[in-house]
Amino acid sequence: MCTAVPPTKIDPNYLHGSAVDVEALFLSKPVRSLLKxxxxxxxxxxxxxxxxxxxxxxxxxxxxAQLKEEYDRAMRKAEFSLSMPPVMRKRxxxxxxxxxxxxxxxxxxxxxxxxxxxxxxKDRNRLIVVRQPDGTLRTAGWEExxxxxxxYLTDPAREFFIPKMFIEPHLTQVLNRGWYIFALDRxxxxxxxxxxYFIGVTHRVYDHIREKQAFDVLRSTRHFGPMSLYFxxxxxxxxxxxxxxxxNRLEEAADFVKLLxxxxxxxxxAELVTExxxxxxxxxxxxxxxAQMKSQLDLALQSFHDVAIExxx
Numbered sequence: 442m443c444t445a446v447p448p449t450k451i452d453p454n455y456l457h458g459s460a461v462d463v464e465a466l467f468l469s470k471p472v473r474s475l476l477k478x479x480x481x482x483x484x485x486x487x488x489x490x491x492x493x494x495x496x497x498x499x500x501x502x503x504x505x506a507q508l509k510e511e512y513d514r515a516m517r518k519a520e521f522s523l524s525m526p527p528v529m530r531k532r533x534x535x536x537x538x539x540x541x542x543x544x545x546x547x548x549x550x551x552x553x554x555x556x557x558x559x560x561x562x563k564d565r566n567r568l569i570v571v572r573q574p575d576g577t578l579r580t581a582g583w584e585e586x587x588x589x590x591x592x593y594l595t596d597p598a599r600e601f602f603i604p605k606m607f608i609e610p611h612l613t614q615v616l617n618r619g620w621y622i623f624a625l626d627r628x629x630x631x632x633x634x635x636x637x638y639f640i641g642v643t644h645r646v647y648d649h650i651r652e653k654q655a656f657d658v659l660r661s662t663r664h665f666g667p668m669s670l671y672f673x674x675x676x677x678x679x680x681x682x683x684x685x686x687x688x689n690r691l692e693e694a695a696d697f698v699k700l701l702x703x704x705x706x707x708x709x710x711a712e713l714v715t716e717x718x719x720x721x722x723x724x725x726x727x728x729x730x731x732a733q734m735k736s737q738l739d740l741a742l743q744s745f746h747d748v749a750i751e752x753x754x
């Protein structure tokens with residue numbers, strides 16, 4: 442299914458064998474805790490009205506106990522809606538030669554694909570093999586697997602071919618319109634999380650958001666955490682830290698720096714930060730030793746500091 446070239450070159454840290462294991466980092470409790478705090482939990486955004494067919498509203502008379510039950514259910518729904526898409530490295534080739542039978546060479550002029558369509562088997566574990574015209578029997582590649590699975594076990598939400606919106610120049614047009622959440626949600630449906638096209642599309646969206654400094658669009662959505670981790674892994678966090686400072690979110694700025702230190706423990710600013718360091722000190726160390734936008738970040742941090750002093754005066 443993924444025959445086109447991804448819209449951006451995949452960062453080496455998202456390949457197997459890299460020094461940074463993004464999969465292990467994403468699954469670790471400290472990282473997930475920081476990503477959750479960075480994401481935010483604004484109910485107005487989580488339950489924002491979406492365009493859909495009009496339905497007549499319903500009203501209920503509830504007791505205090507029933508009201509609390511409904512509130513708890515809404516909170517669980519909000520938590521579930523913020524479940525982050527998995528962050529994975531680009532998958533390795535899965536083709537394995539099972540047997541070579543030269544006696545079968547030339548019997549057919551095209552590949553034969555044999556697919557196990559039994560129910561109850563996970564797609565990842567489903568056996569799919571290919572008999573080539575030269576007699577070679579091998580396991581199917583990723584593209585062949587996805588094509589066969591979509592043929593026999595069709596997912597109605599997933600298209601058979603890559604949607605045009607993910608291919609240039611259409612992807613740039615989508616991003617220029619600010620349809621970031623739409624593009625990311627659609628990518629989660631269309632691709633597997635370790636598909637190079639999924640990684641390429643999501644990183645392209647993150648970079649466009651950073652260029653336009655449109656971070657607020659993803660606040661309190663399931664995509665803000667993976668985006669923050671991407672900026673920490675690739676050391677492109679200056680604009681995100683500036684966004685936090687200019688929107689009076691010093692704690693979040695410090696949390697991002699902590700995330701950066703977990704991903705890159707050998708960074709220079711990590712040596713100056715201790716468990717007793719204040720958010721101001723953590724962010725200050727990052728600006729001093731790591732940041733490329735030092736003047737802008739220094740000014741934003743100083744403005745935040747001045748406002749805090751005036752508020753306590």
